[in-house]
Amino acid sequence: MDNLMEMGTKELIAEAIRLDSEQKKGRSLLNRYKAELERRGMKVMEDQNTHYVRFFGDSGKASVTDSSRLDILNPDKLKLLIGEGVYKTKIKENVKTDYKVDAKLERALKAVFQEDYTFEQSLDEFLQGMDPAPDRAQRSILAKKLKGDYEKDRAVLIETLKLPEDADLDVELWYIYKIKNAELIRAFLPEEGIDSTMDGIRKCILVDSKTAVTLDYDEEDAG
Known part of the structure; x- marks a missing residue:
């Protein structure tokens, strides 16, 4: 050189x-x-x-x-489906007609689009069906702390139920994640005709996913 x-x-x-x-x-x-x-x-x-x-x-x-982006294709129809009150308080329309969606509503809409939820049972019913089942006090704690986040929920279950650190909880955490998504969906959408409402929502939004790999290392050592 x-x-x-x-x-x-x-x-x-x-x-x-x-x-x-x-x-x-x-x-x-x-x-x-x-x-x-x-x-x-x-x-x-x-x-x-x-x-x-x-x-x-x-x-x-x-x-x-793995990141995903929510794109609203038909805002007028979405407003009718989720209700004008939810739309106005949880979605901001920027000047260039760009939509900024509240994080909780965005998670609910993404779950609807990807069918990533379950209405089969409530969180309390699921907890009562665990083996061994948590007692009433433990269920009360879990109901407040479980959020549908794998790492955080795993730590909460281990701490609350006094489980070993290497406990296999993947199935339980998978159901909790879907149940919490369903709770969000029910919080935003009217209960009556919820299935047809969700079908309509899938037709007026789009969720794009993108996966990225990032390497972190000392460039001097690597050289």
């Missing part, structure tokens, strides 16, 4: 082509590695109902993030 001005033009071209070729091969191989990390990350996120997972290695770590 220090004697570039002394190199001949042909030598400069040859070196530039070599480096460009190496970078293209490196990018192709890196994309393959990232794709495999993404596949493994998606499997973990699907099992745990999370949108973020971190893998650790000897030289650094890799984060896999």
Whole structure:
């Protein structure tokens, strides 16, 4: 690098082509590695109902993030379906006709679109059906603290029910996540005709998903 001005033009071209070729091969191989990390990350996120997972290695770590964006296709119809009161208080229309949706309503709408909920039983009914079932005091604590967040809910269950740290709770947490989504949906939508309302909502919104892999390492050590 220090004697570039002394190199001949042909030598400069040859070196530039070599480096460009190496970078293209490196990018192709890196994309393959990232794709495999993404596949493994998606499997973990699907099992745990999370949108973020971190893998650790000897030289650094890799984060896999699954983000989704809600797009309102038919605002007038959505206003009729969820009610003008909810629409006006939970959705802001920007000057350029961009829509900023309240986080809780956004989660409910995404759950409706992705059919990521269950009305089969309430949270209390589900807790009573656990084996062993929590007592009334424990159910009261869990009802207040469980939010449908895998990591936080897992910690709450372990602390409240005095379970071992390595307890297998994936199935329970999966149901809790869907039940909490259903609670949000019921909070925003009228109970009467809720199934047809949700069918209508799916036709006037769109949820796009995107997965990204981020590598975190010390560049000096990696070099």
